[in-house]
Amino acid sequence: MKVNCPQCQKQIEWDSNNPHRPFCSKRCQLIDLGEWAAETHAIPVKDPQNDIFIDPENIEEMLSQMPDGFFNED
Numbered sequence: 001m002k003v004n005c006p007q008c009q010k011q012i013e014w015d016s017n018n019p020h021r022p023f024c025s026k027r028c029q030l031i032d033l034g035e036w037a038a039e040t041h042a043i044p045v046k047d048p049q050n051d052i053f054i055d056p057e058n059i060e061e062m063l064s065q066m067p068d069g070f071f072n073e074d
Helices: 026-037 056-064
Strands: 002-004 011-013 045-047 052-054
Antiparallel strands (some): 045 052
16 A cells, blocks of 8 residues: 655655654654654543633633632632
């Protein structure tokens, strides 16, 4: 079966002889790992208590929609 490398899109054979699969090479594998480490890639997070989708890119907008006094200490 042929698949595209998720990093460079080069078409590769998907088999157990490729130790870097789904990547075409160690280079592409390390580039992808670096993107995860730099948080360029992220898995969306759900708050299990409120079942609210938390999008890190829009956190400021989400916080601005909180009701007045929400952040005040009692």
